[in-house]
Structures are given as structure tokens and as C-alpha cells.
Amino acid sequence: MKRRWTGPLLAAAAAGAFAYVVSRQDWWAAALAGLFPSLPQTVFPTATVGELVIQHLEVVGISSALTIAIGVPLGIWVTRASGKDFREIVAAGVDFGQTFPPIAVLALMMPLLGFGFAPAIVALSLYGLFPVVSNTVAGLDAVPASVLDAARGMGMGRWRMLRAVEIPLASRVMMGGVRTSVIVNIGTATVAAATGAGGLGSPIFSGINLQNGAFVLEGAVAAALLAVIADAVLAQVEEALAPARA
């Protein structure tokens, strides 16, 4: 069996390059000053790009971890005998959550959880649930009936089947859902800055308020780059989970 190393190496190199670029505040300052010569201030003053990226990753990391911790078990549960009556309800609920604009979710959360980090996390993790749950269900549904029959017929218990057969076979599709969810989350998390969660949304909002295009561009470019890099890295994880091949 051969594993290809070029993909993971490229993804790792891209992630490294991104981290370096983000750490070079002087590059950002020079580039933005060059692009917006007429503006008095061209770099977001409160935090460096590196600091903003780290804040952003914190928000995304925690909310996505919550999404996975809720979404995967939920998806598994509704494909079990005990949860299959709830399948439609869960699908509809998760679907409905998705169609809600994130800013509206945040607005609804604020009176409940107040201003700051917590409401952002709750809103983002609920918002990212849809792809995780639906892909978990799709992945488990796609496990061939004959494979399940053979597993049961040979004396595997439910847990054993889930752990040794169903999840390994569904993992790639499940990971696809996680990847979509995280990428969407990276974008949506910029909105969370409106509630004071920090991150790459801060320069964007501040730029909009001050009519400073440089701030907006600083946050937007960094967020876009982060999404692209995260996508490449998660794609490699997804690839690694693909059923082994020759």
C-alpha cells in the first residue's frame, strides 16, 4: 500500500507559509500603506494581524469543536433504532437553524447570553450543525446493508458494529461535513466580532464604522486566506480517512 505524501506536505507548507506571513506585521503595514496612500491610518491599531488570527482561531476552534461534539452523536443517534423517530425532526430543526442569518442568531442570543465571547460561540456552533449532522447521517446511511447484515450475523454487538464498521466506513463523508462546517464557520465568525468576540471581524467592523477601507481589507484578506488554508488542511484529513486503496 502506498500513501501519497505530496498532498499533506503541500498543505503543511501552505499552513507554515500562512503562519509566517501573518506574523510579519511589517509586511501588512507596508502593503496596506501602499494600497491606501490617502488614509491617515492603514493598519488596525488595537491588535496585530497575528493576534487577530489567533483570536479568530479560538472562536472557530471552540465553536466547531462544540458543533462536532453535538452534531456527530446527534447524527448517529437518529440512525439508530432508538432515535429514528426523531430523524425528521432533527433534520428539520438543523435545516431551519441553517436558514437563519447568523447575524439574526447572534441578535437573538445577546439578550440571553449577553455581550462577548459566549453568545458568539453558541450561535456559531448551532449555525455549523447542519453539514455535520446531515453528512453523519448520509455517511452512515451509505454503509451497505449486506455489510451490516454480515457484521450482525457474525455476532458483532451494536457498539462494536458502530465503532469497527459503520464509523470507519462513514468517516470520510462525516469529515466532509466537518470540513464544510469549519470553512463556513471561519467566514461566519467574522460576524461574531459584532458581539465583541474579537477575531478578524474586528478590523472589518471598525473599518466599516470609520469608513476605512484598509481595515476592512486587512480583516477580509486574512480571513479569506485562513479559510483557504484550513480547507486545504482539512481536505488532507478527509483524504487520509478514505478507505484504504491499493
Add this chain to the structure above:
Amino acid sequence: MIRLENVTKRYGETLAVDSLTLDIPAGEVCVLIGPSGCGKTTTLRMMNRLIEPTSGHIFVDEADVETLRPEQLRRGLGYAIQSVGLFPHLTVGENIVTVPKLLKWDKERMAARVEELLTLVGLAPSEYEGKYPRQLSGGEAQRVGVARALAADPPVLLMDEPFGAVDPLTRQRLQAEFVRIQRDLRKTVVFVTHDVDEAIRLADRIALMRGGRLQQYATPEEILDHPANKFVHDFMGADRALKRLGRVKVSDVMRTDVPTVDSSTRAADLRSRASCAEERFLYLVDGSGRLAGWFDCADLADGGGPESAMTSVDWRESAVASDASLKEALSRMLEFGFRSIAVVDGEGRLLGDVALPTIEAALGAGDTHVAAADGQGGARP
């Protein structure tokens, strides 16, 4: 070994299985056969509790299966199905040790078992152990499925059309291997099929079902010679004498002292040999005894040259295996228009031959009225 007592399975209005009573002795192959939807699969799956009967009792080894934990029960009953159901994310070796793993065997024992089983089902362990299911042909996957069912050496095998999804030639090969394996292992086998020839070839006893009810439970000979009712008679087919040939193995009736000539002998030299006096055909074999062709003395007598009297063949095509049935041998002979056919072992070494008169004798050796009633038809060329 397995006993069903008045077992009934009802799905709403449908009686899938209707008070079925069946006693399967240890070490025998019981073939469940019948038209589609007659309840074969349901019957089989009630034995390992994948389906719970509506009423009645099933005993395995004198224990009522209801009293056993389903997982425990199933680990002792090998299970092989038509769709095979190999785990696509595991190698052939890992697939095979599914049950041993559940039983917590140690690593060395499992590795040894994989090697043993792959060899048993005719797959080279070094080549196949690390392959993934998608890399296997249909026939190879079926073999692995059977190996997996045998892995923990269960006394009972439950097989639901295990050779159903492969081409006829592969199917015959798998059947021959099943017969060979079963001869050594003597498992109690419940085998579902709807192929009458397969049933006749493999069964010690056939249970013929229709609409959930047992029609007849008897040896293939008995069921062919004395069908219990018109349905059984019709289901087994009109060519019952021919089907009986499916019970006779080539190796049991073949002639073994066949005249042979080394295939490296030049044709011109053959003419001078005296062997043609007694036999019409001389088989040509190579240095390791492999069938290479034959020499027809009649062609020589007709004035043809020695080259024209010589026919080179590939043993894979123009001979039958010694564990094939007479039915297969006959159909090959009819196919080629031969009056006799060479018998070879797995490596193509010539073991003997079978001629038409031998087959006629075998046809007659059974219950004579069967041969008289049905024998004149297609059986004689």
C-alpha cells in the same frame, strides 16, 4: 444438531414460514430450496436469531436458541451470504479474523488461521492476505466470505446462496471446492439455493419448500426417485435421470489405465508404435504428466498423415476435473462432440478418462424406472 419444531414466522398477513419442523443431523449438508419467496432466507435467519420466529422452537446442539444471547449464538454459527458483505475498509486477512477477534484470539493464532483458511479456499495467502475487497473478483470475494465464515471453526455453517452472484463456471468451481472442504471438515451446513443442480450436487438432504411449507425433506436420490407430490416432481425438473448424474463424481467411475504417449515424441515416430492396435486414442502428456493433446489412430488408418492425426489441446478447456460430476462431464462431451473426455487434476495432470458407455451405465445404475422413464431423452447423444 439443528432442530426446528413447528416454527412459524408471520409478517402481517403473510406466512413466511408455516409450522416448519426439520431435524438436521450433525455433519450433514441440508439444502433449503424452493421458489423465490418460499421462506428459505427467513428460515435460515431464524436459526441465528437475525429474525425471531412468531412461534415454535429452534434448537442448536440441544440448546433452545431463545435461551442464548444472540451475539454468543452467532459466533458459533458461521454465516455466509450471497452479497458476501466483506468489510470494504479491511484487508482480506482482517476480514477473515472478524469472529476470532470478537473471541479475543491472540495475534499469532489469528495470523496462522488466515494463512490456513486462504490456502483451504484456494487463494495464495501471500498474495491475497493484504488485498482489499474491491480488488477481488466475484469468485474470490465469495471464497473469502466462506473463509471468514469458517474462521473460528464453528460446528455449523449457515449459507444463503453463497455462490449465487458468480458466473456458472466459477459457481461450479466453488461447488467442487465446497464438496472438497466439506469432505474434510464435516460441518453441519444449512445451505440456501434455488438452483436444483447445486442442491443435488451438494446436499446430503434437500428440504424443498413452497409458500412457507415443507414439501419434502429427503436425500437427493430419494427426492428425485420418489417425489412426494406433483410440485416436488415438477420443481426437480423433467430431466431427473440427467440430474442424478450430478450426484456421481467423475473420479468414482473414470478409467485410469489410459494409454499415453510423451508429447515430445515426433508424430512420424508414433506411426511405428504398436499402441494403435488396441486403442483408438492415445493421450499426449508432457514431461510432468500434463495433458497436451491426443493422437487419433483412426485418422491414421484412414490414410491421413500422422500430423493430421495429432490434436494439441489446452487441458483447461478440453478436459474435466476429477471432482467434477458426471453431468458436467457429459455436457462438456456434448459441447465438443466427443465420445470420451480426459480427466485431469488441478495442475492438468492426466488422471484418466470417461467415455459415453460409462455414463450410460451410471444412468442405468440408479433406480431403473427413473432411467427408463426419463432417460431416453436428452441424456443420450
